Amino acid sequence: MGNVNLSVNFGGVPLKNPIVGASGTFGYGIMYNRFYDLEEIGGFVTKGLSNFPRAGNKPPRIFETASGMLNAIGLQNIGFEKFVKDKMPVLRGVNTAVIANFFGATVEEYAQMAEKLGNVDGVAALEMNISCPNIKEGGIAFGSDVKLTGTVVKACRKATTKPLIVKLSPNVGDITEFAKACEANGADGLSVINTIVGMAIDIRKREPALSNVTGGLSGPAIKPIALRMVWQCYKSVKIPIFGIGGVVSAEDVVEFIMAGATAVQVGSMNFVDPYICKRLKDELPEVLSDLGVQDINEIIGAAHSL
Numbered sequence: 001m002g003n004v005n006l007s008v009n010f011g012g013v014p015l016k017n018p019i020v021g022a023s024g025t026f027g028y029g030i031m032y033n034r035f036y037d038l039e040e041i042g043g044f045v046t047k048g049l050s051n052f053p054r055a056g057n058k059p060p061r062i063f064e065t066a067s068g069m070l071n072a073i074g075l076q077n078i079g080f081e082k083f084v085k086d087k088m089p090v091l092r093g094v095n096t097a098v099i100a101n102f103f104g105a106t107v108e109e110y111a112q113m114a115e116k117l118g119n120v121d122g123v124a125a126l127e128m129n130i131s132c133p134n135i136k137e138g139g140i141a142f143g144s145d146v147k148l149t150g151t152v153v154k155a156c157r158k159a160t161t162k163p164l165i166v167k168l169s170p171n172v173g174d175i176t177e178f179a180k181a182c183e184a185n186g187a188d189g190l191s192v193i194n195t196i197v198g199m200a201i202d203i204r205k206r207e208p209a210l211s212n213v214t215g216g217l218s219g220p221a222i223k224p225i226a227l228r229m230v231w232q233c234y235k236s237v238k239i240p241i242f243g244i245g246g247v248v249s250a251e252d253v254v255e256f257i258m259a260g261a262t263a264v265q266v267g268s269m270n271f272v273d274p275y276i277c278k279r280l281k282d283e284l285p286e287v288l289s290d291l292g293v294q295d296i297n298e299i300i301g302a303a304h305s306l
């Protein structure tokens with residue numbers, strides 16, 4: 001059991017294991033050092049960064065649902081400069097993959113962020129968020145139009161040589177069209193999926209529970225949808241995929257990998273159990289060993305034999 005190989009290569013980014021903290025649920029990584037050594041996990045993705053700091057939407061902006069949660073944070077973040085000045089000096093001393101998530105309001109802004117973050121020493125890869133359902137001016141406007149997706153990915157590709165991962169929206173008709181547009185325009189990997197648009201009503205106030213009216217649904221409630229989309233993307237493109245959506249157990253990790261993911265990202269469950277990423281990494285070898293698997297790479301897409 002001790003010698004099960006968990007290391008994978010994600011589009012040029014070596015990960016010591018396939019467990020990665022998801023954007024928006026892992027801060028800028030450093031705070032998780034309070035719970036366990038960040039070097040235990042494959043890596044983490046930063047909160048979505050913009051050129052300038054953002055305060056996000058006004059509260060209430062999170063709401064608990066059955067087996068999940070809705071959020072409409074609105075991409076609150078500390079901005080590029082503060083990230084580089086305050087967070088990166090600490091993160092450079094941590095031996096784990098730091099993936100910088102970013103977004104912009106225009107194609108030019110996306111490309112500018114890709115260039116700036118791409119030049120930051122210690123950033124292993126970039127994750128473009130073109131799928132945030134909670135802001136008007138950026139994100140989803142790009143991620144729900146195949147042509148715009150192609151244009152913005154192409155512009156970012158030109159702007160950086162760092163591994164470029166695109167985070168796709170599940171709020172589209174056919175996700176494979178978007179996956180193909182990313183691959184054709186130079187993306188090195190995909191993150192599948194971001195949150196699914198939903199809402200809740202406060203029945204006493206007779207109004208939506210979130211100030212933004214709608215929010216993004218995440219957590220175990222969305223896992224079957226995320227798995228289906230990872231499966232579809234794996235069939236459509238050759239670039240590696242991060243499986244994201246409701247990961248709770250080592251068995252969930254194996255499911256995503258058999259559906260075609262090379263690694264997974266763990267989001268909302270970090271709020272329930274801040275130790276979850278380390279626990280999944282610790283439990284994975286036994287689950288794999290029970291399945292007769294010595295190397296996790298053997299089972300990427302293994303469920304596609306039909």
Ligand SMILES: Cc1cc2nc3c(=O)[nH]c(=O)nc-3n(C[C@H](O)[C@H](O)[C@H](O)COP(=O)(O)O)c2cc1C
Nearest residue numbers: 022023024048071129193194218219245246267268
């Ligand atoms: C509170 C919160 C904030 C998030 N912020 C971001 C973000 O800034 N950028 C991004 O790409 N995804 C963001 N996400 C989406 C997650 O990274 C992830 O794709 C989604 O929650 C599904 O995974 P899960 O079911 O494990 O939570 C956020 C999710 C939550 C719950």
